[in-house]
Amino acid sequence: xxxxxxxxxxxxxxxxxxxxxxxxxxxxxxxxxxxxxxxxxxxxxxxxxxxxxxxxxxxxxxxxxxxxxxxxxxxxxxxxxxxxxxxxxxxxxxxxxxxxxxxxxxxxxxxxxxxxxxxxxxxxxxxxxxxxxxxxxxxxxxxxxxxxxxxxxxxxxxxxxxxxxxxxxxxxxxxxxxxxxxxxxxxxxxxxxxxxxxxxxxxxxxxxxxxxxxxxxxxxxxxxxxxxxxxxxxxxxxxxxxxxxxxxxxxxxxxxxxxxxxxxxxxxxxxxxxxxxxxxxxxxxxxxxxxxxxxxxxxxxxxxxxxxxxxxx
Numbered sequence: 076x077x078x079x080x081x082x083x084x085x086x087x088x089x090x091x092x093x094x095x096x097x098x099x100x101x102x103x104x105x106x107x108x109x110x111x112x113x114x115x116x117x118x119x120x121x122x123x124x125x126x127x128x129x130x131x132x133x134x135x136x137x138x139x140x141x142x143x144x145x146x147x148x149x150x151x152x153x154x155x156x157x158x159x160x161x162x163x164x165x166x167x168x169x170x171x172x173x174x175x176x177x178x179x180x181x182x183x184x185x186x187x188x189x190x191x192x193x194x195x196x197x198x199x200x201x202x203x204x205x206x207x208x209x210x211x212x213x214x215x216x217x218x219x220x221x222x223x224x225x226x227x228x229x230x231x232x233x234x235x236x237x238x239x240x241x242x243x244x245x246x247x248x249x250x251x252x253x254x255x256x257x258x259x260x261x262x263x264x265x266x267x268x269x270x271x272x273x274x275x276x277x278x279x280x281x282x283x284x285x286x287x288x289x290x291x292x293x294x295x296x297x298x299x300x301x302x303x304x305x306x307x308x309x310x311x312x313x314x315x316x317x318x319x320x321x322x323x324x325x326x327x328x329x330x331x332x333x334x335x336x337x338x339x340x341x342x343x344x345x346x347x348x349x350x351x352x353x354x355x356x357x358x359x360x361x362x363x364x365x366x367x368x369x370x371x372x373x374x375x376x377x378x379x380x381x382x383x384x385x386x387x388x
Contacts, residue, residue, distance in 0.1 A: 121370075128366055131359035138353045144360075149324040149340075151354040159357055165364070166326045167241065167334035171316060172309040174245025174330055179253045180302055186253075187260030188286045192272075203258070210254035218318030221247040226319070233331055239321035242330040247319045248312055252305040263297035264290060296380040303376035307369045313338040337365045 139159050146160030190199055225246055226238030267290050275285035291298070321333025322343065341362055348355040 125363075125366065128359055128363040131356040132363040135353065135356035135360040138356060144357075147326055151344075151357070157353070159353075161337075161357075161361055161364075163324045163326050164335055164337045164340050164361060167320065168310050168336040168338070168365075170241040170327055170330065170334060171244040171248055171320065171336060172306055174242060175248035175252060175309045176302065176306060178246065178249035179256060179305065182249075183253055183256035183260060183301070184298070186257045187264055188283070190257070190261045191264035192282050192286050192290075203261075206254040206257055209250075210258075212251075214251065214312060214315040215318075217247055217251055218315040220250075221315060221319035229331075235331060237321065237333070239319060239333055240331050241320060241327050241334050244316050244320040244334075244336070245330065247315050248309040251312065251315065252308050255308070256301045256305055259297050259301040260294060263294040267293045300376050300380045303372050303379070307372040307376075310336075310372075311338060311365065311369055313342050317342060337361050341365075 143159045144161050146158055147162050148158040148160045149163055150158040190202055194202065221243050222239075226240075226243050228238065229235065229240060229243055230238035264286070271289060271293070272285055275289040276282070280288065316336050317339045320335065320339065322335045322339055323333040324335050324340070325333070327334040341358055344354070345358050348358060
């Protein structure tokens with residue numbers, strides 16, 4: 076005979092619900108622990124990199140007077156005395172980065188507006204593939220393009236003996252950061268609800284007027300973020316810039332003069348220095364300055380973007 080039990084379908088459902096909740100709770104705890112561990116590991120890695128860069132940089136500050144770094148002369152192997160002016164490299168990095176942004180920002184904005192507001196879906200997909208391929212080109216290939224195509228053109232147009240100038244480096248960097256900016260802005264435009272675009276068109280605005288006057292207000296966070304992130308991307312580029320700017324340790328007075336960037340001097344001179352020497356430590360100081368600039372730009376990107384987003388809302 077079957078033994079009668081006191082359980083009912085309602086009790087079984089409750090028991091299954093409790094078991095399901097317990098399983099989900101354990102999975103949530105595991106996910107929370109993994110997320111926390113990943114965040115702590117990432118923060119620890121950044122702190123470790125900064126510590127690794129600071130040790131030789133502090134030695135450089137103790138070996139070389141602070142005023143020597145503000146010189147315009149860089150000659151670490153001088154016979155009569157070494158010169159440690161890092162201003163030419165800071166100026167070179169700023170020249171190429173600013174030129175790249177001046178070229179890429181308006182082009183990427185117009186390309187994003189045209190792609191998201193005027194193109195058909197099929198043509199938009201084709202342009203997305205093109206920009207994806209452009210973003211995937213190695214930097215050394217872009218350096219070859221700057222060396223063999225852009226530099227001779229600059230020399231011919233401006234009647235220069237060499238086209239390896241700040242302008243050449245800026246144009247090369249503009250090509251490299253353009254796909255990322257277009258992709259970010261195009262996605263931001265496409266994510267705007269259609270009701271705002273339709274409302275602007277119903278009031279008599281053209282598509283360009285609607286995009287610039289109305290829709291741009293909603294993509295401001297993405298626009299600011301893309302500009303600042305492109306700044307960080309451009310100022311940290313190495314190989315393409317080395318092949319484009321001429322690598323002369325001087326402060327360029329115009330974009331048609333050669334120069335050298337912080338990344339360039341690190342890549343060229345670090346393999347030739349003696350570990351622990353003053354030259355070695357000063358190069359680490361330049362690297363630390365570059366790292367702090369990148370971290371500051373990323374922080375400002377998040378801060379400004381969050382404030383603009385709150386203001387829009």
